[in-house]
Amino acid sequence: MAGPGRGTGSGDATYRALVRPLLIPSWLVIGILMVLPVALMAVYSFLTKEFRGGVIWDFTLAAYDQFFLDRGLFGDEPPRIEWTYITIFWRSIWQAVLATLLCLLIGFPTAWFIATRPARTRGIWLFLVTIPYWVNLLIRTVSLRFLLRDQGPMNEALMSLGLISSPISIINTNLAVQIGLFYSYLPFMVLPIYAAVERYNFALSEAAADLYASRWATLREIVLPVVKPGIIAGCILVFIPSLGAFLAPDLLGGAKTFMIGSLIDEQFRGSQGNWPFGAAVAMILMTLVLIVLLVYARAQGRAPR
Amino acid sequence: MTAAVDLKNVVKRYGPVTALHGVSLAIADNEFFTLLGPSGCGKTTLLRLIAGFEDISEGEIRLFDKDIAGLEPNLRPVNTVFQHYALFPHMTVLDNVAFGLKMKGVDPVARRARAGQMLEMVHLSAFADRFPSQLSGGQQQRVALARALAPEPKVLLLDEPLSALDLKLRQAMRVELKQLQEQTGITFIFVTHDQEEALTMSDRIAVMSAGRVQQIGTARDIYEAPENRFVADFIGETNLLQVDVAAVREGRATVVLPGGKQIVCPASGTSSGRHNLSIRPERLTISDNADLMATVERVVYLGTDLQVIAHLDSGEPISLRLQNAARVSLPEPGQRIGLHLEEGGARLLAD
């Protein structure tokens, strides 16, 4: 028999030590198929492009130079700031910010409304918001495009109602892309806020009302600060995919509504592609997202528990 | 005779925190033994060490003279009734009770029969095919008992099993548990923070505090003859008075009470100097033959008892309990009263 307690193990401590190695498969898969590729992408952004699509292993800053600096058509002029890509980023950020705000404006009241339903009907409301969340995003975007077309059901309905005399052209505008982003990611806003409101202690609202706060003052002073983690989580979940969105701008927008996702996609299509440049744009996009996540993590860290 | 469970200098550390500081205990076969103490005193840790859910850091742990340190929980002939029962929610009551037998390789017919018997013993035969979530708290409690007793363990561990029940049920279960223990002849080790539970059921009680055993004894021992201040204070109510010890001899001390009167009382330890004297409130009476003089502050009505809260002339608070009998007069607030100390009603404490 082994010595008392030492070396051998029967208890919880042993159990905990035994299950920890079960993390290894997830480390391996995500490490090899995600972390390593992202690291490799960073390396690619410093390589030289090959004209048939691909790379030559010569290190250069050409991709980032192309992104930020304009050296003229033949590359021999003094460098000026290249606005083309910065404009695309700026447009993407704006569209993502707007979509986030719009989703919040509709998503918060929806989440609140559902969370305050009696337990019996709450499930049904929640179920209704959850379904679109799991419906194929491509199909949803295609459906929206079908609806918004010049000769589509929306214009026909408006015309037959006599509200407009000729079809409104929405497709291929920034507005269409904005509607697309809002529509795509709205459920992402509702669900985390719902989770936060569901945990909210409504006695706090009653206490505020008891202390002479109006309904809206209670919302501003008590509810919003308390459910803030859910709101921020929702905003992140809408903002990040909106920033890198591909389907909404591609299917609903046009040349003037070009966003980061399409810019990256273009670099990897056929022989016209530029892999190092595409990798560099992806790196810049990821850096932006990382900054947002870090700000979020710090805000979470400071929040009272 | 071999002890059912024998602990020698058991130490349990969690990283830098020491939960048990060298606990030694010998629990006899067929005993109803209780570990009593406030939360965080180490009583549950001790139970989990015996069950095998934790490993001891130092010391020795023996079950019927067999060293079981490092032995897996499933290889120990010890079963546990968990605090919140831990009934398997996806199994019927019968399957829950039969689980241990199934794991021990008992054939299906025999284990169903045995589980049925166990359910009969706890008066739940009608509920065999229900799921735990369909039972009340008291019923779940009985299932947990039946499940733990079904494999006929040598020792049954009970981790505050009554804490989730309401008062009436708790009182009824105390009687039932005691009967069950006598009926089965299994050693019960019962963990609780409720002194009334401990006093009513146990053959012996170990009072624990801060990872140490403070005193082991029968209910009467620990109530009547507490060895230290913690035990005196934790078990029941007591008045602690600082007194001068004049002399100690053969376990009896001569002490000087506030007010100057000398009495002789039992003592734990043999030192002289200033020490705590423990006086149980029900051992004081109002009398002209006074050992102490006090002034009444309040009289609290408790139903069967009356509590008189007063202070001594020296300023120390003191309380006494009087039975609520048809009395001639109740003391009034502000009234000066003489207090008589019954023979053996006081005890000098070691610390």
Added chain:
Amino acid sequence: MKGVRHYPGFLPLTILCLVVLYTPLIVVAVYSFNASTSITSWGGFSLRWYGEVFTGREAARFGQAAWNSITIALMAATTATVIATAAALAMVRGGPFRGRQASFALINLPLMVPEIVIAVATLIFFSTIGLRTGYLTILLAHITFCIPFAYLPIAARLEGIEGTYEQAARDLYATRAQAFRLILLPLMMPGVISGWLLAFIISLDDFIITNFVKGAGMETLPTAIFGSVKQGIKPNIMAISTLMLLVSVLFVTAAYLINRKGRQSP
């Protein structure tokens, strides 16, 4: 006084939210039953486009794409669920340990990085190690991004299962393996199933990453639909969309019911 839960205007906004979410889907579902060849005008009710999906000119192409999608989703969801279940056991039952935070971040990494970035990185990786893009590369990519989707419901479920159940089983003479198989696994099953269902749907839905790593000639349902839509929305696409919509609804309903049942039992 209607109580502190009531805010005027929240009900209309909720209804607006649902109208926004459902209108495009309902319109497409309705038009998929349009008898007319023109997608603009209504020509009466018909199932002709559903027939077209299964027997029409593009039936073979979409059939192959659907087969690829479903087989990939089955394998990816199953593999990801096994990996995620193991990870959840370690994270929830492993106690505090060094690298726990980092592991959590790693498992959720596929949720944090924009899809398009994952797509680019994965393509570059396969190209560098010389793995031909095709069925296998799609499968590998899908397994990776399905892990966090499977992980979250499984871990949530496991966190709700007290450790005392396993202890009780061990106390009643079960070995570690028996305690896992007979007690923990059945109890965490609802979480495992909903994790699998979500991973399956996520894999079935993916377009961006698949589009990058699929290689020429290989199609999944979303990439095939995308290619077709680029030439204009045809009625058979609406029929396929409606069918996929139906599959999603069925899956969410299943996940919802399983979860509800799971919540009731323990």
